[in-house]
Amino acid sequence: MCGIIGHVGNGNALETLLTGLENLEYRGYDSAGIAIQNGSGIELEKRSGEVTELKNAVDRSVLEGCVGIGHTRWSTHGPPTDANAHPHTDEALDVAVVHNGIIENYAELRAWLKSEGYAFTSETDTEVIPHLIQYYLDSGLEGEAAFRSAIADLEGSYAVTAMIAGEQVLYAARKGSPLVVGVEDEEFFLASDVPAFLEYTDSVVFLEDGDVVVVDESGVEFTDLEGNPISREPETVDWDPEQAGKGTYDHFMLKEIYEQPTSLSQAIEGRIDGSNKRICLESFDPGTFTDVESVQLIACGTSYHAALYGAFTLRQAGIQATAVLANEYSVAAPPVDDDTLVIAVTQSGETADTLNALRKATAEGARTLAVTNVVGSTAARMADDTLFIRAGPEIGVAATKTFSSQVVMLTLLAQRISEDRSGDPTTDLESYLPELARTPSAIETILERSDAGTIAERYADSHAYFFIGRGLGYPVALEGALKFKEITYEHAEGFASGELKHGPLALVTPKTPVFAVFVGEEDEKTLKNAAEAQTRGAPVIAVCPAGHEATEIADEHLEIPDTDPDLAGLLANVQLQLLSYHSAELLDRPIDKPRNLAKSVTVE
Numbered sequence: 001m002c003g004i005i006g007h008v009g010n011g012n013a014l015e016t017l018l019t020g021l022e023n024l025e026y027r028g029y030d031s032a033g034i035a036i037q038n039g040s041g042i043e044l045e046k047r048s049g050e051v052t053e054l055k056n057a058v059d060r061s062v063l064e065g066c067v068g069i070g071h072t073r074w075s076t077h078g079p080p081t082d083a084n085a086h087p088h089t090d091e092a093l094d095v096a097v098v099h100n101g102i103i104e105n106y107a108e109l110r111a112w113l114k115s116e117g118y119a120f121t122s123e124t125d126t127e128v129i130p131h132l133i134q135y136y137l138d139s140g141l142e143g144e145a146a147f148r149s150a151i152a153d154l155e156g157s158y159a160v161t162a163m164i165a166g167e168q169v170l171y172a173a174r175k176g177s178p179l180v181v182g183v184e185d186e187e188f189f190l191a192s193d194v195p196a197f198l199e200y201t202d203s204v205v206f207l208e209d210g211d212v213v214v215v216d217e218s219g220v221e222f223t224d225l226e227g228n229p230i231s232r233e234p235e236t237v238d239w240d241p242e243q244a245g246k247g248t249y250d251h252f253m254l255k256e257i258y259e260q261p262t263s264l265s266q267a268i269e270g271r272i273d274g275s276n277k278r279i280c281l282e283s284f285d286p287g288t289f290t291d292v293e294s295v296q297l298i299a300c301g302t303s304y305h306a307a308l309y310g311a312f313t314l315r316q317a318g319i320q321a322t323a324v325l326a327n328e329y330s331v332a333a334p335p336v337d338d339d340t341l342v343i344a345v346t347q348s349g350e351t352a353d354t355l356n357a358l359r360k361a362t363a364e365g366a367r368t369l370a371v372t373n374v375v376g377s378t379a380a381r382m383a384d385d386t387l388f389i390r391a392g393p394e395i396g397v398a399a400t401k402t403f404s405s406q407v408v409m410l411t412l413l414a415q416r417i418s419e420d421r422s423g424d425p426t427t428d429l430e431s432y433l434p435e436l437a438r439t440p441s442a443i444e445t446i447l448e449r450s451d452a453g454t455i456a457e458r459y460a461d462s463h464a465y466f467f468i469g470r471g472l473g474y475p476v477a478l479e480g481a482l483k484f485k486e487i488t489y490e491h492a493e494g495f496a497s498g499e500l501k502h503g504p505l506a507l508v509t510p511k512t513p514v515f516a517v518f519v520g521e522e523d524e525k526t527l528k529n530a531a532e533a534q535t536r537g538a539p540v541i542a543v544c545p546a547g548h549e550a551t552e553i554a555d556e557h558l559e560i561p562d563t564d565p566d567l568a569g570l571l572a573n574v575q576l577q578l579l580s581y582h583s584a585e586l587l588d589r590p591i592d593k594p595r596n597l598a599k600s601v602t603v604e
């Protein structure tokens with residue numbers, strides 16, 4: 001949610017900043033801007049629209065210099081206009097600032113700064129920051145002290161990067177929003193996320209809340225808010241730059257759908273001891289989960305659907321488990337005690353709602369575990385323990401491969417918790433483990449043979465799209481509908497198949513295809529529910545294995561290979577991802593950047 005990039009080095013900053021912004025566009029894409037120190041002062045270009053608009057607008061002879069900052073925005077305060085785009089500056093262009101987060105006390109600060117004579121030109125909360133820095137400079141403070149004083153006045157969440165005219169320095173601070181530092185010989189980067197500069201360096205320092213950094217050509221100085229030096233060591237990230245590019249695919253989303261055989265193999269690698277039929281989870285020694293009495297999974301959006309999937313497999317393994325929307329958890333969390341394990345499921349590890357729920361669970365005394373994709377993310381650092389899903393960078397705003405990897409991670413974890421509590425590998429593992437090992441090739445088969453494109457075309461003029469499923473098919477139906485509405489902008493809803501007759505059936509017409517997911521649990525009931533919709537004229541598309549009895553009644557079917565019931569939903573979901581993708585393509589939607597959305601939602 002909003003992408004920040006900063007550069008200090010020998011070469012010209014402009015192209016590095018523009019490329020960085022393109023790599024960060026998944027975080028927001030309604031306006032973009034750049035500010036560069038060009039020797040005589042700060043030069044600025046910003047405008048509403050995507051980074052391409054900015055790229056076409058910049059005057060390369062003016063925006064020339066080695067130190068600069070850039071921003072791609074997802075609006076919170078003020079619509080996406082040129083004036084509201086970042087960087088924000090003071091009136092004389094002596095200070096330029098990019099910001100991600102929300103300044104909660106901006107109204108008071110703005111009123112006070114106005115009364116001191118500072119003129120505002122935007123509706124954003126961010127604009128108070130350059131004026132505050134300018135206020136402290138006007139009061140006689142030097143650059144670093146002025147920056148620190150301004151930061152001390154802010155309430156809310158921020159990742160801020162600032163520069164002051166005439167100084168070849170970047171100042172940055174972090175509280176509640178992500179900020180990382182990239183280090184490469186004599187070149188330094190500041191960014192909201194690693195893909196921004198991955199093609200230049202894989203050596204990264206993940207800043208913590210309360211960190212303030214000063215970057216110049218001699219290096220990076222890490223301090224706390226009071227200015228005391230702190231130690232922060234770079235980590236090497238093992239994502240390669242090609243993973244963060246689109247390659248030969250038209251869209252990141254399609255690339256990421258096709259990456260699932262690989263990303264799932266990575267998620268599984270080293271985590272199955274085939275000979276002993278045991279699950280090995282890194283630092284978790286056998287018996288780690290013996291005392292776990294109940295599990296709560298907290299997550300949002302697609303990750304919530306993975307959490308529902310995980311809760312279901314945990315309950316099947318005899319463990320009390322519930323998935324709760326993270327944004328609801330803070331309102332009324334189920335009770336926890338020290339035998340409760342709270343699992344935060346979050347691809348980015350930065351979702352504000354999920355982090356708040358995690359904070360609450362920690363405060364209540366629960367043991368916490370993060371299931372995330374991003375090393376160094378806030379969730380990974382906040383939770384007692386972390387399991388990484390190892391999906392590689394996901395750039396498309398619509399989550400695809402990370403959902404699959406979260407599901408696999410959670411099903412492995414469910415088996416492992418059950419094994420620890422009972423002292424024995426569960427009997428389920430005999431069927432589950434070999435099928436899990438075959439899942440990457442089962443997905444390859446789907447990707448090679450899917451008819452999703454044809455089905456998308458056949459139902460392209462429908463009025464609404466419904467998705468139903470039972471048991472583990474239910475979170476898949478929800479996820480199928482979320483993906484569909486997110487990237488096609490068409491009305492799509494997911495229901496537990498048994499619920500259709502309790503209300504939603506009133507919406508069913510010949511223009512509302514019903515996609516029914518069959519995962520091998522009480523399929524005969526789902527079949528009856530699908531038939532009830534079909535009787536009312538709705539076309540039914542079954543997502544099921546070849547030869548399944550659903551193929552006899554359904555109008556069409558999308559085929560999945562036969563597998564263990566714990567994994568069938570995962571395979572069905574791949575077909576539904578392809579369906580959404582092809583439907584959005586037919587409608588010519590901006591698939592990787594759906595309107596109004598952004599990846600990594602760092603506001604509540």
Ligand code: F6R
Nearest residue numbers: 301302303346347348351398399
């Ligand atoms: C939908 C999607 C979102 C995210 C949600 C949580 O395709 O990607 O619904 O799943 O914003 O994000 P994370 O997993 O980063 O916490």
